[in-house]
Amino acid sequence: MEHGCTRCTHLKRYTADLVAQGATFDENDNTVVDSPPNEENVNVGVPEADAPPGLGARPKQQPRVPGSARGYVRLAVMDGKKLPHRICAVSICEGPLVNYKNGRFRKDHLDMRSxxxxxxCGRAVHSDGAVTYDDESHKGWHRKYLNRFSRLSFPGVQRVIRRQADQNEAHIPQTGPSLHSELPELNGTAGGNIVHTFRARPSFLAYDDACNLLRHIVTQNPNSSWIYSTKLIVDAWHYIGHQAADILCRIWCNPAPTNGSQPDLISVSIDDNGRTHTTRSFNTETAEQLNTWLNGYEAKLRQMSDVNYDFSVHVLMLLYKELVEKRAEKKNEDLAEEFWDKVESTDQFPM
Structure with missing residues (x-):
């Protein structure tokens, strides 16, 4: 929480500042700066969803008081990634495993290995080390389960997906491991609905739904201070996939609107030909980039006990923090005294 750099902390901007720098805005345009039109998000035939009554037509901008200090704004990018140590395969149990190398159960449930x-099913396994009853349908389903899940790590799955996409595009017959979207049925039960204890349970969760969070807040309490003290936006990548007919998302949660309603999210730059462009001020994908960095440690973390896991993740976060701070210092992106002088400045436009 003590971190600060010029990538996440900017001088406060007003629409008049950007106009003075050559930016032009269309009040009726709610697309995202620097993003091409998304033809898949036209939502033909989808009725517009009005914003809750507690929200106005658009976010209100605080006017600049003559003679006041400029101030600054910060953007914190949040995303969820659930990458815990593995837990017992029994659905009602969340205890740590006895064996993190290839185990499935906590100590109290070790009897379920037989x-x-x-x-x-409830019947005994057909031999020592086996995981199913001596029934060909059960053994066959387990073999297909292993064929789908056991041979590929998470990075391996990503490689296979990319290779299959390339082969499908080039009409080349697939070789090597492949991915199938569904497991087979077993005794009339769909493969995806089969409950089993073949593997300790990992979970992953990514949350990029700020518009629905804002809708919930304003519906529960239209006077909530969250609505005015903190602006909830959707990151640029996920915003493209949200419904264009959702007025609340398009107007209140746009990550960099081209209509000038959120000047703090916009910067003005001049290219080599002297043309003026509006660009996004913040990198809204930084949380996704952190998640990608964490993915490289997934295989090791999944084999750790709960105690070793907690310690290792703590150390990883500490190292990542130091890495980010060193990178900011090397690129002169730390918040130097010059930045704070501009924050306290009463000049009409930023220097």
Missing amino acids: ICGIIP
Whole structure:
């Protein structure tokens, strides 16, 4: 929380500042700066969803008081990534495993190693080390489960997906491991609905739904201070996939609107030909980039005990913080005294 650099902390901007620098805005345009039109997001035939009554037509901008200090704004990018240590395969249990190398159960459930892993079979496994009852349908389903899940790590899955996409585009027959979207049925039950204990349970969660969070807040309490003290926006990449007919998302959660309603999210730059362009002020994908960095440690973390996992993740976050700060210092992106002088400046336009 003590971090600050010129990538996440900017001088406060007003629409008049950007206009003075040559920017032009269309009040009726709610697209995103620097983003090409998204033809897939036209939402033909989808009725517009009005914003809740507690929100105005658009976010209100605080006017600049003559003679006041300029001030500054910060953007914190949030995203969820659930990458915990593995837990017991029994659905009602979240205890740590006895064996993190290839185990499936916590200490209290070790007796289930001798019971068929397909629920609710309940019969004994067919031999030591086996995980199913001596039934060909159970054994066959387990083999197909292993074929889908056991041979590929998360980075491996990503490589296979890219290779399959390239082969499909070039009409080349697939070789090597492949991915299938569904597991087969078992005794009339869809493969995706089979309950089993073949693997300790990992979970992953990515949250990029700020517009629905804002809708919930304003619906529960239209006078909530969150609505005015903090602006909830959707990151640029996920915003493209949201419905264009959602007025609240398009107007209140736009990550860099071209209509000038959020000047703090816009910068003005001049290219080599002397032409003026509006660009996004912040990198809204920084949380996704952190998640990608964490993915490189997933295989090791998944084999750790709960105690070693907690310690390792703490150290990883500490190292990442130091890495970011060193990078900012090397690129002269730290908040030097010159920046704070501009924050306190009463000049009409930023220097």
